[in-house]
Amino acid sequence: MTGFSQGLLDALLRDSHLIAPQLFLMVVATLMLWPGDLFFNRNEKHKWASITLVILAITAALIGRTTDGEGFSRMFRMDGLTRGFQMLCVLGAAATVALSVKLLNSIKQQTVEYYALILFSLAGMLFLCGASDLISVYFSLELMAISIYILVAYLRDRATSVEAGVKYFLLGAFSSGILVYGISLLYGAAGGTTTNLADLNQALALTPTTSNLLVFSGVLMVLMGMAFKVAAVPFHMWAPDAYEGAPTPITMFMSTAPKAAGLAAFLRVFGAGFHGVTSDWILPLCYIAGASMILGNVTAVRQESMKRLLAYSSIAHVGYMLLGVLSGDARAGAQAVWLYMLIYIVMNTGAFAVVIYLQGKGEGERIEDFKGLGRKHPVLAFAMMIFMLSLAGIPPLAGFFGKFYLFKLAIEQGFVTLTTIALLTSAVGAYYYLGVVAQMYFREPDGEPSAPMGATSVFIVTLACALVLVATAFGPWLVDWASKITWV
Numbered sequence: 001m002t003g004f005s006q007g008l009l010d011a012l013l014r015d016s017h018l019i020a021p022q023l024f025l026m027v028v029a030t031l032m033l034w035p036g037d038l039f040f041n042r043n044e045k046h047k048w049a050s051i052t053l054v055i056l057a058i059t060a061a062l063i064g065r066t067t068d069g070e071g072f073s074r075m076f077r078m079d080g081l082t083r084g085f086q087m088l089c090v091l092g093a094a095a096t097v098a099l100s101v102k103l104l105n106s107i108k109q110q111t112v113e114y115y116a117l118i119l120f121s122l123a124g125m126l127f128l129c130g131a132s133d134l135i136s137v138y139f140s141l142e143l144m145a146i147s148i149y150i151l152v153a154y155l156r157d158r159a160t161s162v163e164a165g166v167k168y169f170l171l172g173a174f175s176s177g178i179l180v181y182g183i184s185l186l187y188g189a190a191g192g193t194t195t196n197l198a199d200l201n202q203a204l205a206l207t208p209t210t211s212n213l214l215v216f217s218g219v220l221m222v223l224m225g226m227a228f229k230v231a232a233v234p235f236h237m238w239a240p241d242a243y244e245g246a247p248t249p250i251t252m253f254m255s256t257a258p259k260a261a262g263l264a265a266f267l268r269v270f271g272a273g274f275h276g277v278t279s280d281w282i283l284p285l286c287y288i289a290g291a292s293m294i295l296g297n298v299t300a301v302r303q304e305s306m307k308r309l310l311a312y313s314s315i316a317h318v319g320y321m322l323l324g325v326l327s328g329d330a331r332a333g334a335q336a337v338w339l340y341m342l343i344y345i346v347m348n349t350g351a352f353a354v355v356i357y358l359q360g361k362g363e364g365e366r367i368e369d370f371k372g373l374g375r376k377h378p379v380l381a382f383a384m385m386i387f388m389l390s391l392a393g394i395p396p397l398a399g400f401f402g403k404f405y406l407f408k409l410a411i412e413q414g415f416v417t418l419t420t421i422a423l424l425t426s427a428v429g430a431y432y433y434l435g436v437v438a439q440m441y442f443r444e445p446d447g448e449p450s451a452p453m454g455a456t457s458v459f460i461v462t463l464a465c466a467l468v469l470v471a472t473a474f475g476p477w478l479v480d481w482a483s484k485i486t487w488v
Contacts, residue, residue: 015071018078018130021062021086022123028055029119037112045110049101052115056094056122063087063126074196075133077268082130084338085264088345089125092257093118095349098460099356100249107155109247114154118253121147125261134183134195134222134273137265141179141229144258145172151253152246164245171228171238179225185218197273205276219280223288226269230262232322233291236315243311248359251307252352255314256345263321263337271330278328285326290421292319297428306355306367309432310348313391316429317344320403320422323410336409339478340402343390343471347399350464351387354380357461370436372445381440383465390468392433393426398471401478 016023032048040047063086070077096118104110124144131137149172153165187195190203204215228235243251274281296316303309321340327333357380358369374381390399403426410419471478 015069015076018066018069018071018076019127020066021059022126024062025055025059025119025123025126029116029123032112032116032119040112042110045112046101046105048110048112048115049097052097052119053094055119056090056097059122059126060087060090063090070132072136073133074198075136076127076130077132078130081264081267081334081338084334085129085260085341086126088260088338088341089122089129089257091342092253092260092345092349093122095256095345095460096249096253099252099349099353100247103247103249103356103359109155114151117147117151121145121151122257125257128261129264131265132197132268132272134186134197134200134269137269138176138179138183140261141226141265142176144261145176145229148250148254148258151250152242154247154250158245160245161247162245164242168238168242175225175228175235178221178228182218182221182223182225185214185221189214189218197269200273201276204274215277216280219274219277220284222269222274223281223284226262226266227288230259230266230318231315232288232318233295233315234288236292236295239315240308240311243314244305244307248307248352248356251310252349255310255352256348259314259318259321260341260345263318263325263341266322266325267330267334267337270325271333275330282326285322286415286418289319289322289326290418292316292322293422293425294319297425297432301428301432303432304366304368306365306369306436309367309436310351310355313429313432314348316425317391319425320406323406323415323418323422326415326418327409327413329409329413332409336406340406343398343402343468346464346467346471347387347390350383350461350468351391353460353464354384354387367436367439370439371443373440376445380461383461384440385437386465386468388433388436390472392430394430396472398468398478401471 032051063083066078066083068079097115100114101110104114121144124140124142124147128137128140128144131140149165149169152168153162155161183195186200186204189207190200194200194203207215224235228238231239243254246254270281270285292315296312296314296319300309300312300316303312317340321337324333324337324340327336359365370384373384386397390397393399393403403422407419407422410422
């Protein structure tokens with residue numbers, strides 16, 4: 001065995017406890033593909049959803065039991081920030097799996113590959129949440145993204161799904177190239193000694209003046225590559241088509257779990273790796289955050305497709321969460337982004353659960369399909385109203401407290417102009433969210449009342465609505481609780 005192979009084996013044996021959840025997911029997902037695929041016949045493939053939910057519960061337990069530490073030559077770090085965002089990723093994946101069963105059954109597209117790809121992608125997200133080296137950041141992003149490219153094009157008999165997957169793949173490959181080029185420039189600027197974020201921070205701060213252009217170019221390219229992964233403007237062009245063409249549960253998946261992992265990487269890379277060269281990235285990131293808020297909300301106003309509306313909405317919400325990344329206080333920024341992401345996942349899951357239920361009735365694709373829902377299905381309409389108003393940030397709902405925490409932090413850090421933009425664009429967002437509510441309650445319904453909801457849909461919508469209302473009742477306590485969590 002060569003010295004490299006021996007060192008790799010020693011590191012794996014020594015540090016594998018830090019990545020136990022990821023190893024578990026990858027091994028189980030591989031076994032699901034073969035020989036696990038032989039366990040159920042074609043008509044029983046839906047049983048993999050229940051098995052996947054059990055796997056995700058075990059993964060969450062493993063995350064909770066993993067001790068803090070750093071390993072693999074300091075390429076991966078397990079701490080409060082890693083653990084907190086990993087839990088959000090697992091939550092998003094679990095919601096996706098639960099919402100997939102009925103829809104995939106209705107279109108006869110149940111396969112074990114679908115659930116295995118979700119687990120492989122989740123493994124990449126868990127790696128990304130704790131990546132403490134630019135190389136591990138890159139490989140984690142690719143493991144996460146490659147599986148999602150396939151999931152977006154999962155409905156192979158639909159041209160829109162295949163087109164969305166191809167567009168996402170091509171643009172994703174291009175952004176990965178930019179990211180790798182940026183990493184190579186920073187490696188050169190650091191004297192060819194390190195890509196570890198902590199060491200890179202010190203090395204870049206000490207680079208001579210003649211290397212400023214090299215550092216700036218590298219930081220900017222890394223920013224561009226990572227901004228693409230969270231669909232921030234102007235690197236959002238893939239999101240509307242990918243969101244619309246993908247199976248709706250995967251649309252929900254892309255708008256929650258990968259964004260949680262991507263924002264964790266943002267907090268780690270720009271908070272720890274580039275803290276010493278803040279002047280090189282703070283202004284470009286301000287422009288990206290502001291543009292995401294403006295374009296995301298303004299463009300959403302003109303949408304007729306519900307999935308495209310939620311796609312542009314998610315772009316706007318990324319702009320809000322980047323305020324936490326801009327914070328000079330790494331701990332407070334992580335707390336604010338995590339709390340906002342937690343509330344957003346619950347709200348978004350509930351909204352997509354309603355959309356998926358309507359799609360099962362041949363509706364839900366267009367905003368007009370919500371016309372008269374308040375009369376046809378009052379409980380469903382009430383839940384959707386809660387989700388829409390909370391996404392808009394209307395007090396005293398839970399979404400308001402998430403925005404309040406972020407905006408307060410941004411003002412304290414001196415980003416007054418950016419916070420003003422956030423407030424004004426939130427008002428624009430309220431317009432199109434309230435437009436959905438108006439369709440449900442102030443328009444006459446078409447057709448007869450719809451059939452009762454399935455048990456899974458009832459459970460998810462009810463749980464999400466209850467969580468939003470509970471968070472609303474205990475909003476100030478929730479903010480206080482998040483501020484006491486030890487992150488970094």
